[in-house]
Amino acid sequence: MEKTEYLDLYHQMVVIRRLEESAAELYQSGKIGGFLHLYVGQEAVSTGLISARRPEDRVITAYRDHGVAINVGISANQVMAELLGKATGISKGKGGSMHMADVTKNFWGGHAIVGAHLPLAAGLALGDAYRDQKAVTICMFGDGATNIGFFHEALNLSKVWNLPVVWVCENNKYGMGTTIDRASAVSEIRRKADGYEMKNQVVDGMDLLAVRETALQVFDEVRNGSGPQFLEIETYRFRGHSMGDPERYRQQEEVKQWQENDPIGIYHQHLIKDGIATEEELQQVVKDAEAVVKASVAFAESSPEPAPEELFTDIYMEE
């Protein structure tokens, strides 16, 4: 990677972090409605994965989708405007936090029913396989999704049809407030892929470069016909499941321990230690990222509400 690329990944992670923190404030002040699931702590996962994809590779994820939205190149303005339900939002204010997508950037959402997007991912990959296009579909989901039937149907189908999918489990240790050992018969999630004879491995999701390197290699193999593969990426969400989470299920000590293992801090250290960037340069990136997020709030707040007639548009293509 060129230096500018290293710095850009740092920029993306800081934008996500600051955007999520701003969103939390806007939620508490009532400007964002509905559910809000923050990506704080998991930034290295999507930043690393998506930095390794090619434009023709498709991305699809669950409802914790703001980070992915930024990584695929949706502007902070459009993400923030969507959170505020404005006409300028990426889904025209009709989707909200859980339903962001940009098909021009090969980002297929933003899906809010746990696990339901996994069969869709198999279908996206089928679209490419059908036309002999060498592209990979990257499907992200949480550890909680590995206990629902959709997961098993999708993994099975992808293997039976040898589809170019990379299944990415973001293991953040909790399905809402329930720990893996209380919800899953198999505590080591990646072993579920063994049940479908699917190549799998565990990656440290706090280390952006580790995620990126593994992803580069796996995407390449899948692109070249290895069949579907499975990545379990170990990560942690620093905030609750959603903004309404009282967090009775975990100790502050545990949260603190993980926070000291901050993906942005780890990457920062790496850039300094390897002499890729200086403290001053990274400070500047942080400042730029903060300016981007601040501007996005101003943009979203000053954006118009959707027009009333939008209520009845986009139900069908053909009336």
Place this chain on the structure above:
Amino acid sequence: MARITMREAISQALWEEMERDPDVFIMGQEVGVWGGTYAVTKGFYDHFGPRRVRDTPISESAIVGAAIGSALTGLRPVAELMTINFAFVAMDHIVNEAAKIHYMFGGQMVLPLVIRTVGGGGRQLGATHSQTPDAIFAHFPGLKVVSPGTPADAKGLLKAAIRSQDPVMFIEHATLYQMRGEVPEGDYVVPIGKSIVQRPGRDVTIVTYSKMLEVSLKAADKLSQEGIEAEIVDLRTLRPLGMEPVIESFKKTNRAVVVEEGWPSYGIGAEISSRIYEQAFDYVDAPVKRVAQKEVPLPYNRTLEQMAIPNAEDIIAAVKEVL
């Protein structure tokens, strides 16, 4: 025009659309090597090959979900659910994904998807395999729901569904595959959302669709012998609902019977009669009557099952009540 069966008409529509557009493909249980559990896709696998005629595992969520995903890439999947009773297993993908995906992302995603499935009772398949839950699917904005009652409409509507840019549930009836009728050859397309008068009459309007069209026509023939001329409107599409021919007919006859095979509660008849009252209240000479399935899970026993499913006598009795 050739006189062919409903099965042949559906098969013909699929075949012609697959020949016409390389993006059209079929996926579902036993659609390939087996040739379709109702033999609709017999010969397709050998002709079009395994890429375009895809046998799936028994995984309804994966069938509908993967069909959605492939449709998002611009393919035109015809996903087959062996019976509509299995659609419940895929309910999330039908109602939470297919019906919403265009709207929810602000119109970015386009879903040219057809879900072909089979409903209806009368074959002693017991409670779980005999349902007519069409109204449930017609409940959701974003889906289109089509259910033909003649071979010609089956061909024309299936072609329209495959060419549609919207997700369409295409509901066939298990006991209509042998029905014969005149079917135009070649590129015959029937627009979705248009009801049609299948039999003209002056005394009463019978609104129906699918299998109950056949039963209603029988009833109308018997009524005719008694000098009662029923006009039969075939809905053909349940969503979007084409009410114009219904209202036009009702304004002429001032009396209506709605006939459906499913249960009456919250059903097609409830919807149609409510719309008649809303749109033509001044023309009402008698309360609109519903003929529908008895409110029981369908039993296996043939006699009991037949008691539960509407027949021509039920329709005749209802017509006489409104006259």
